[in-house]
Amino acid sequence: xxxxxxxxxxxxxxxxxxxxxxxxxxxxxxxxxxxxxxxxxxxxxxxxxxxxxxxxxxxxxxxxxxxxxxxxxxxxxxxxxxxxxxxxxxxxxxxxxxxxxxxxxxxxxxxxxxxxxxxxxxxxxxxxxxxxxxxxxxxxxxxxxxxxxxxxxxxxxxxxxxxxxxxxxxxxxx
Numbered sequence: 643x644x645x646x647x648x649x650x651x652x653x654x655x656x657x658x659x660x661x662x663x664x665x666x667x668x669x670x671x672x673x674x675x676x677x678x679x680x681x682x683x684x685x686x687x688x689x690x691x692x693x694x695x696x697x698x699x700x701x702x703x704x705x706x707x708x709x710x711x712x713x714x715x716x717x718x719x720x721x722x723x724x725x726x727x728x729x730x731x732x733x734x735x736x737x738x739x740x741x742x743x744x745x746x747x748x749x750x751x752x753x754x755x756x757x758x759x760x761x762x763x764x765x766x767x768x769x770x771x772x773x774x775x776x777x778x779x780x781x782x783x784x785x786x787x788x789x790x791x792x793x794x795x796x797x798x799x800x801x802x803x804x805x806x807x808x809x810x811x812x813x814x815x816x
Contacts, residue, residue, distance in 0.1 A: 659725030
């Protein structure tokens with residue numbers, strides 16, 4: 643009798659998250675520069691968190707309604723890592739191929755940068771300096787995008803801690 647090994651929950655749901663992130667990237671690309679780097683981008687985090695939470699719940703169900711916190715954290719954060727890595731790399735690849743679209747992003751990015759700093763009551767001098775820094779570099783280079791990914795991972799890890807606490811359980815001792 644042969645038994646088939648079930649795929650890893652992290653890889654399975656990570657692949658689902660990766661597919662959703664690629665789809666989201668393509669949809670926002672088709673929506674134009676404002677959609678690609680605008681507030682609609684926050685939806686991807688909600689989708690990613692939802693998929694990671696479902697992965698944690700699926701793992702708990704697969705393990706007879708028990709999942710240790712540490713294992714829940716590995717699964718939930720693992721799904722988020724895979725999803726965001728694929729999203730970042732697919733966005734970078736897309737912008738490397740569609741250089742015209744990348745050029746269209748710059749004015750939108752500069753306007754958003756200026757609006758963000760104004761909302762935090764920065765001085766006009768500071769805002770001008772920050773905008774000049776954005777103009778001087780390539781915010782969509784692989785190096786800059788990977789740096790942004792690392793910062794996002796820190797935030798997603800904190801979110802994962804909360805989700806793992808909600809999904810995971812400690813072993814009961816009698």
